[in-house]
Amino acid sequence: MGLRERKKLAARAALSWAALRLAMEHGPENVRVEQIAAEAGVSPRTFNNYFSSKEEAICAIGLDRQERVRAALLERPAEEPLWEAVITSVLEQYEGEPDREMVARVRMQMCHPSLQGEHLKARAEIERVLAEGIAERIGTDIRSDMYPSLVAAAVSSATRVAMNHWLNSEPPAELLSTLTEALRSLAAGLPQPPRRKKPSC
Amino acid sequence: MGLRERKKLAARAALSWAALRLAMEHGPENVRVEQIAAEAGVSPRTFNNYFSSKEEAICAIGLDRQERVRAALLERPAEEPLWEAVITSVLEQYEGEPDREMVARVRMQMCHPSLQGEHLKARAEIERVLAEGIAERIGTDIRSDMYPSLVAAAVSSATRVAMNHWLNSEPPAELLSTLTEALRSLAAGLPQPPRRKKPSC
DNA sequence: CGAAATATTGCGCGCCGCGCAAAAAGTCTG
DNA sequence: CAGACTTTTTGCGCGGCGCGCAATATTTCG
Numbered sequence: 436m437g438l439r440e441r442k443k444l445a446a447r448a449a450l451s452w453a454a455l456r457l458a459m460e461h462g463p464e465n466v467r468v469e470q471i472a473a474e475a476g477v478s479p480r481t482f483n484n485y486f487s488s489k490e491e492a493i494c495a496i497g498l499d500r501q502e503r504v505r506a507a508l509l510e511r512p513a514e515e516p517l518w519e520a521v522i523t524s525v526l527e528q529y530e531g532e533p534d535r536e537m538v539a540r541v542r543m544q545m546c547h548p549s550l551q552g553e554h555l556k557a558r559a560e561i562e563r564v565l566a567e568g569i570a571e572r573i574g575t576d577i578r579s580d581m582y583p584s585l586v587a588a589a590v591s592s593a594t595r596v597a598m599n600h601w602l603n604s605e606p607p608a609e610l611l612s613t614l615t616e617a618l619r620s621l622a623a624g625l626p627q628p629p630r631r632k633k634p635s636c
Numbered sequence: 637m638g639l640r641e642r643k644k645l646a647a648r649a650a651l652s653w654a655a656l657r658l659a660m661e662h663g664p665e666n667v668r669v670e671q672i673a674a675e676a677g678v679s680p681r682t683f684n685n686y687f688s689s690k691e692e693a694i695c696a697i698g699l700d701r702q703e704r705v706r707a708a709l710l711e712r713p714a715e716e717p718l719w720e721a722v723i724t725s726v727l728e729q730y731e732g733e734p735d736r737e738m739v740a741r742v743r744m745q746m747c748h749p750s751l752q753g754e755h756l757k758a759r760a761e762i763e764r765v766l767a768e769g770i771a772e773r774i775g776t777d778i779r780s781d782m783y784p785s786l787v788a789a790a791v792s793s794a795t796r797v798a799m800n801h802w803l804n805s806e807p808p809a810e811l812l813s814t815l816t817e818a819l820r821s822l823a824a825g826l827p828q829p830p831r832r833k834k835p836s837c
Numbered sequence: 838c839g840a841a842a843t844a845t846t847g848c849g850c851g852c853c854g855c856g857c858a859a860a861a862a863g864t865c866t867g
Numbered sequence: 868c869a870g871a872c873t874t875t876t877t878g879c880g881c882g883g884c885g886c887g888c889a890a891t892a893t894t895t896c897g
Binding site for chain 4: 644678680685
């Protein structure tokens with residue numbers, strides 16, 4: 436990779452990180468594009484060569500997670516059932532103790548109205564890549580077969596629901612177990628509602 | 637309901653429809669808020685009392701679908717299994733031949749970058765209402781039990797994937813059968829990839 | 838090095854979201 | 868219906884944004 440491309444990647448990352456940091460510190464509404472550009476060391480005009488809005492920049496962090504999940508998936512042993520491989524690949528992205536920083540970030544991205552749209556767009560992108568990975572693994576293609584996209588969408592949704600539940604859980608739950616529960620429920624088949632700790636009656 | 641509230645609803649609907657119509661005719665990028673307001677018979681300033689962007693107005697159509705699905709769900713016989721009730725309630729919203737108009741509308745909302753975010757936000761809202769309906773039906777609540785949200789998310793995702801597949805299908809597929817296939821796959825349990833017409837090898 | 842390719846920057850324009858306060862419209866009570 | 872109230876609409880104005888354009892700087896390649 437030449438100097439040119441490296442600098443572009445660096446600039447993009449710098450802008451994205453700067454956007455996130457400032458948004459975390461002052462709230463997304465109180466961040467000017469001007470500041471982000473300044474913190475990344477480029478002109479305000481250049482910002483828009485990389486992102487078409489500050490919201491996009493803020494949510495672009497973690498878009499590289501898509502490639503990590505995909506890579507993890509393709510490295511799972513071929514004899515492992517698809518579903519196991521997918522669940523494992525997703526879960527291992529969330530290993531380690533979630534720090535206060537991450538909680539605040541996820542909460543901001545998922546709850547702040549001005550970021551929701553972009554956040555969901557980012558999720559959709561991740562979902563697409565995951566679907567491609569699944570298709571590659573089982574030897575189909577996305578265009579003709581809905582199955583990979585369905586699996587990817589289900590996993591993505593379960594992850595989203597679990598994170599949302601985790602964020603609002605009182606008392607605070609564990610992230611990994613919440614995620615696992617959601618994915619396992621899905622795997623077990625949703626039609627049979629699992630009886631849980633808090634049954635209705 | 638007093639005159640006041642009726643007028644508000646009417647104004648909101650008028651703005652939303654005007655926004656959609658103009659976006660369909662000229663493309664979302666070429667619509668000014670001014671035009672939308674004019675077509676709805678209010679001042680431009682008033683537009684922003686109802687919607688915070690034209691994208692939001694465009695995607696707000698069909699947000700009432702949420703209530704229809706919910707109502708349909710709650711009217712299903714109580715002895716029917718949840719999953720059947722949900723699938724039926726969703727599918728019956730899509731009965732009838734999809735006209736050319738609808739195809740174009742869905743395609744615009746799902747594919748046009750400037751609308752994707754808002755469209756996904758709208759879906760999330762529908763999903764929330766659906767989850768509440770499910771919770772109400774099985775007698776749980778959303779806060780403590782992830783299950784209703786999981787089901788709602790799964791259904792919503794399957795619907796989205798199916799519509800996307802349907803839009804890009806070549807040759808054109810039937811909407812209802814595509815939707816049914818997606819929802820049934822989910823019901824059957826995703827872990828076992830169903831062997832289909834187009835197996836990979 | 839020198840030329841071609843590509844990225845950055847400054848400038849400027851039209852549009853947008855929204856706060857504010859005045860005016861208009863609907864509501865309620867006697 | 869009068870008149871006081873609540874709520875909505877509207878005009879005005881400001882700061883910010885997204886982007887096209889053309890000039891400039893930087894990287895690439897022969």
